[in-house]
Amino acid sequence: MPSLKDLKNRIASVKNTRKITKAMQMVAAAKLRRAQEAAVAARPYAERMNSVMAGLAAGVGQSASAPRLLSGTGSDKVQLLVVMTSERGLCGGFNSTIVRMARAKINELLGAGKTVKILTVGKKGREQLRREFGQYFVGHVDLTEVKRVGYANAQGIARDVLARFEAGECDVVTLFYNRFQSVISQIPTELQIIPAKFEGGAVSSLYDYEPGEEAILADLLPRGVATQVFTALLENGASEQGARMSAMDNATRNAGDMINKLTTQYNRSRQAAITTELIEIIAGAEAL
Amino acid sequence: MAGTLQFDLVSPERRLASLAASEVQIPGADGDLTAMEGHAPTITTLRPGVLKVASSEGVKSFVVTGGFAEITATGVSVLAERAVPVEELTAALVDQLVADATEATTVGADKDSADKIVADLAAMRTAAGF
Numbered sequence: 001m002p003s004l005k006d007l008k009n010r011i012a013s014v015k016n017t018r019k020i021t022k023a024m025q026m027v028a029a030a031k032l033r034r035a036q037e038a039a040v041a042a043r044p045y046a047e048r049m050n051s052v053m054a055g056l057a058a059g060v061g062q063s064a065s066a067p068r069l070l071s072g073t074g075s076d077k078v079q080l081l082v083v084m085t086s087e088r089g090l091c092g093g094f095n096s097t098i099v100r101m102a103r104a105k106i107n108e109l110l111g112a113g114k115t116v117k118i119l120t121v122g123k124k125g126r127e128q129l130r131r132e133f134g135q136y137f138v139g140h141v142d143l144t145e146v147k148r149v150g151y152a153n154a155q156g157i158a159r160d161v162l163a164r165f166e167a168g169e170c171d172v173v174t175l176f177y178n179r180f181q182s183v184i185s186q187i188p189t190e191l192q193i194i195p196a197k198f199e200g201g202a203v204s205s206l207y208d209y210e211p212g213e214e215a216i217l218a219d220l221l222p223r224g225v226a227t228q229v230f231t232a233l234l235e236n237g238a239s240e241q242g243a244r245m246s247a248m249d250n251a252t253r254n255a256g257d258m259i260n261k262l263t264t265q266y267n268r269s270r271q272a273a274i275t276t277e278l279i280e281i282i283a284g285a286e287a288l
Numbered sequence: 289m290a291g292t293l294q295f296d297l298v299s300p301e302r303r304l305a306s307l308a309a310s311e312v313q314i315p316g317a318d319g320d321l322t323a324m325e326g327h328a329p330t331i332t333t334l335r336p337g338v339l340k341v342a343s344s345e346g347v348k349s350f351v352v353t354g355g356f357a358e359i360t361a362t363g364v365s366v367l368a369e370r371a372v373p374v375e376e377l378t379a380a381l382v383d384q385l386v387a388d389a390t391e392a393t394t395v396g397a398d399k400d401s402a403d404k405i406v407a408d409l410a411a412m413r414t415a416a417g418f
Binding site: 038041042044045046048049052056150151154206207208209210211215216219220223226227230 | 296298299316317328332355358365
């Protein structure tokens with residue numbers, strides 16, 4: 001049975017915890033709004049880019065001279081996985097869901113006899129994957145210092161990935177990130193960026209291309225990779241804040257429940273102490 | 289006066305402009321071109337340069353560094369990797385762009401095209417008045 005003083009201290013400490021989680025929740029809510037705005041602002045560019053490239057790819061894709069970024073290297077032996085996670089913890093299952101998905105994929109690829117290379121973005125995922133797959137790491141992108149993810153960050157990652165592809169270090173590149181659905185639901189997503197895949201894409205032969213179709217496509221594909229990385233980064237950013245917000249909301253509620261429980265216990269023990277004292281006094285008085 | 293066409297300028301991070309324009313001058317990779325209403329549908333890549341949009345509110349200029357433009361009979365959408373309104377352009381920013389491009393000439397395998405970008409940027413700098 002904890003003493004009254006212990007209980008009092010305990011209540012004070014849980015109250016402090018509640019204040020912290022509450023503050024974190026509010027910070028996450030503010031950041032989430034900003035992250036969502038950024039994701040919405042980036043959408044028109046990504047959509048246009050995608051539709052133009054889909055049209056071009058449908059036109060050029062079949063020819064033998066199609067760029068390698070589109071047609072692939074003809075092999076899928078070496079797989080590069082780009083695993084995007086957060087830089088900070090305390091965001092519920094956010095990192096674990098991505099890591100779980102990546103891990104399943106890695107095991108599947110290894111089982112099929114492929115070579116796996118892992119590029120991590122964000123240190124939380126790196127920590128979780130290191131124990132098991134540390135020997136496959138080929139690089140890490142640190143965004144700890146980045147306050148606000150910009151296109152330049154995405155370009156950096158894309159350049160790194162493209163350089164590896166050009167150097168023949170990998171055949172297939174896949175992104176892992178969380179797609180933002182709502183504050184309580186983020187969907188871990190796997191997206192193959194090289195060789196590029198496009199949905200739909202009717203041949204849009206009505207356009208004049210200047211310079212030629214293939215030259216444009218060769219120019220656009222690297223940009224497309226950067227755009228996809230950027231979209232993924234933004235979605236991930238919004239998801240992280242959403243996950244953190246709901247995790248902190250839960251934590252705040254749990255702390256509240258705990259305070260109630262502890263307060264009840266505190267009041268009971270106080271009452272018990274008073275009753276004991278009273279009984280002692282009365283018993284003493286009767287004995288006289 | 290000819291009709292107008294819908295002009296959109298988007299960069300990866302935000303939409304910079306969306307307005308009804310009477311003509312748009314685009315720095316295409318193969319040379320400048322001006323799009324007006326009824327232009328043949330064209331897709332062209334951009335070189336670094338100055339993009340001019342004429343509308344009923346006057347002429348607006350943007351500095352773009354690369355990307356592509358999609359022209360249809362009724363509209364122009366420019367997807368620029370980086371786009372800055374000329375009024376917001378500073379000498380420091382131009383220097384930064386030139387420095388980035390120059391760096392690319394030393395590390396990139398494709399020296400010719402990187403050199404061309406640097407040259408284009410220098411031309412753009414004169415055109416923008418820095």
